[in-house]
Amino acid sequence: MDNQGDKTGKAPNLDNYVIKDPEAFARNVAHMIEQAGKAASAWVEPREKGLKRDTLADPVTDVVKTLSKVSEYWLAEPARALEAQTRLFTSYMAIWSNSIRRMSGEDVEDVVTPDKGDKRFADEDWGKYAFFDFLKQAYLVTSRWAAELVENTEGLDEHTRHKASFYVKQITTAASPSNFLMTNPELYKETVASNAENLVRGMKMLAEDIAAGGGDLRLRQSDTTKFSLGENVATTPGKVIARSEVAEIIQYEPTTEKVLKRPLLICPPWINKFYILDLNPEKSFIKWAVDRGHTVFVISWVNPDERHAHKDWTAYINEGLRFGLDTIEKATGEKGVNAIGYCVGGTLLSAALALFAREGEDRIKSATLFTTQVDFTHAGDLKVFVDEDQISALEKAMSAEGYLEGTRMATAFNMLRSGDLIWPYVVNNYMRGRDPLPFDLLYWNADATRMSAANHSYYLRNCYLDNNLVRGMMQLAGENLSLADVKIPIYNLAAKEDHIAPALSVFTGCKFFGGDVTYVLAGSGHIAGVVNPPARNKYQYWTGGAPIGNFDDWVAKTREHPGSWWNHWEKWIETQAPERVSARKPGEQNVEILAEAPGTYVRVRV
Structure with missing residues (x-):
């Protein structure tokens, strides 16, 4: 040189x-x-x-x-x-x-x-x-x-x-x-x-x-020593009021004298931990919803081990979603519930709604889906990892312990943006010798969860491989499911730059529901597009007509709004059931308090 x-x-x-x-x-x-x-x-x-x-x-x-x-x-x-x-x-x-x-x-x-x-x-x-x-x-x-x-x-x-x-x-x-x-x-x-x-x-x-990493590289993306659950991450006050083998149900403390009569149940993905919606008080969707007068309940999924090997989607619906509805009814006396599903949590919620419709279970009165796919035709780069050979190999690997290691799924997600989430940290950490900066989002991203073998296999085969939910071929609890049976109002949020649940994929899924669907397109990606509090005044969102026809044609006719979609959702949710009642506190109705939020399941690390 x-x-x-x-x-x-x-x-x-x-x-x-x-x-x-x-x-x-x-x-x-x-x-x-x-x-x-x-x-x-x-x-x-x-x-x-x-x-x-x-x-x-x-x-x-x-x-x-x-x-x-x-x-x-x-x-x-x-x-x-x-x-x-x-x-x-x-x-x-x-x-x-x-x-x-x-x-x-x-x-x-x-x-x-x-x-x-x-x-x-x-x-x-x-x-x-x-x-x-x-x-x-x-x-x-x-x-x-x-x-x-x-x-x-x-x-x-x-x-x-x-x-x-x-x-x-x-x-x-x-x-x-x-x-x-x-x-x-x-x-x-x-x-x-x-x-x-x-x-x-x-x-x-x-x-x-x-x-x-126990012999595998656990790439540091954030200074984890600066964060502690319940202290400066996942801090919204609440109580664990019920626990099953796969889920804890958290009820959050009210901050308003009056609350919407209809409670809110949030079903997060089990692929990650729920506190992405409660990173800190400024970013927390959960706290924001509580402050807007919602009685908020959240499902905190278990971090599975060999005991959960056979827990499949039916188990996650019965011991998670249905268990959550039972808990809400016991805690508040209310049967009518607004539900939110995020990512695969939204896919599970959608499948559950189709099953509930067949069974006559009608406690969920409206559903909001955050970056959720039900039609996997345009499912993005994650489809790279899904074909018969790869799934068979994965099932063979999972059969030994009964679960998929959390690091495997975390690596797959990081590979979708390896230029941002892998190599900059390899250079920074191992060549420059610098500790990564503390960042709550990347702390959460590294807090990986395992997947039970039965759950993960069912998900890959029925969603990514065979696209059974929109084909009317998904079977749960002995029922063939059809999204056309889901007649309740749906608020379907997509993110413009989402690489996990592409906006086109979310859009094409809208047509399979049997009721009214409001499709909203947020700026940014899978996380920042959802976790975008109004006070930050970042990004934008687009609204338009019914989500039918060609996606690009729909986008061309939309109206752009600056800032967060949260307030738009709030107006939509209040139109469903605006009645308010006195605030409910965890522990009322003789409900036992099992732990302080964020609970015990979320603290299990891999």
Whole structure:
């Protein structure tokens, strides 16, 4: 690099790249190697003791099988392969030629530039020095070329193309020069400036995180020491007033003298913990709803272990939703309830509503669905992980303990945005040696939950694989379910940038319900689009006509509103049943108090 000029052709100042204290540097490299050995031991030890079994072979096999189909197409005809290789080689030569011309003092435009918002190449040295500039452009050209190969491969079915595109993105994101010490100017300069102390700290953190994961890497995304449930996270006052094998029911303390007569039951996803809706007083939807005069009850799902292996959707409906309705009736005397379901909690709620309709159970009078899919035709990148081979392999892995490890699902979600949720933290933690900043949302994101084998298998097969709920083929408690039987009013919230429950997917599900559906599109994504308190005045939401016809046509005719959708929902929910009564407190009606909120189930960590 010392013979390379910068973009002006001038000799670069390499002071920041020269080791000033070779002895200290060498000493720290030795310490780094020592810490790396501890990291390796933390990985090996549980495997030697039989405490950890690797299941990496199946996903890697699927990656190889999928990308082999892409390779077969391009290699089947020499002319086609030559054309693709020539296209890539021509781009490399253009980058190299530009580098030479810059060294001669010419002002030359880049062959390729990073996408807007790509933070990986923000340091000025990526463009200032020819060496790093060449690496950056060569990487960008290669990654885009690889993506185009998948896009232009003929004869692939939709699922295989989707998987191939996803896997290529994962590989190219991992291979970015920003992820490696010798090819990232920021990392290089920090290592020189600290005489490699950053690498010593980073390897120490790596060893700690592998040990914390019991032999698997538990990637730190937030400083978890700064948060404690019930103290500065999940702090809305309430009581656990009922407990089944799969759920605790929390009733929150009222803050108003009068409350809506109809209580509110929230069914969160069991894939994550409920307190995403109660992160802190400023962000808490639960507190906001209590302050608006709702008597709020929340289902807090158990973190399953081997005892829950056979708990399926019927069990989660009976011991969760139905159990919640019984608890509300006992605590308040009310039979009519407004219900909210979030993500897969909303999918379960929708299935339960169809089952209840068949059974004549009519206590739920309105339902609100937060970023919920019932039709999985357009289910997004999570479909990459779902086909018969992958589900069978997963079921085999779950059969040993009776559940899916929470880290497996957390990793899958992180991979959907690996450029934001994986690699920046790998670089920050293990190369820079910096602790991540405290962030309540990422603390919650890392608080993973297990999935019972029967529950998770049923979910993957009936929703993602076979799309049975909207086909009228889902069976629960001996009943064939039809969403057309659900006649109650539905408030269906989607998020514009949602990568888990895409807005199109939520929209297409609206038509299957048998009653009136109000579809609202929020700004941002799966979490920020939902957890968007009005006081922050962030993002926006769109309202329009009935959710029918083409999604893009519906969007084109919508009205945009600044800020949060929460107040819009509040007006909608009050039109359902505006009557108010005196506030109810947990423990009335001789209901036993079992624990303080947020309860005991939520505190079980994996």
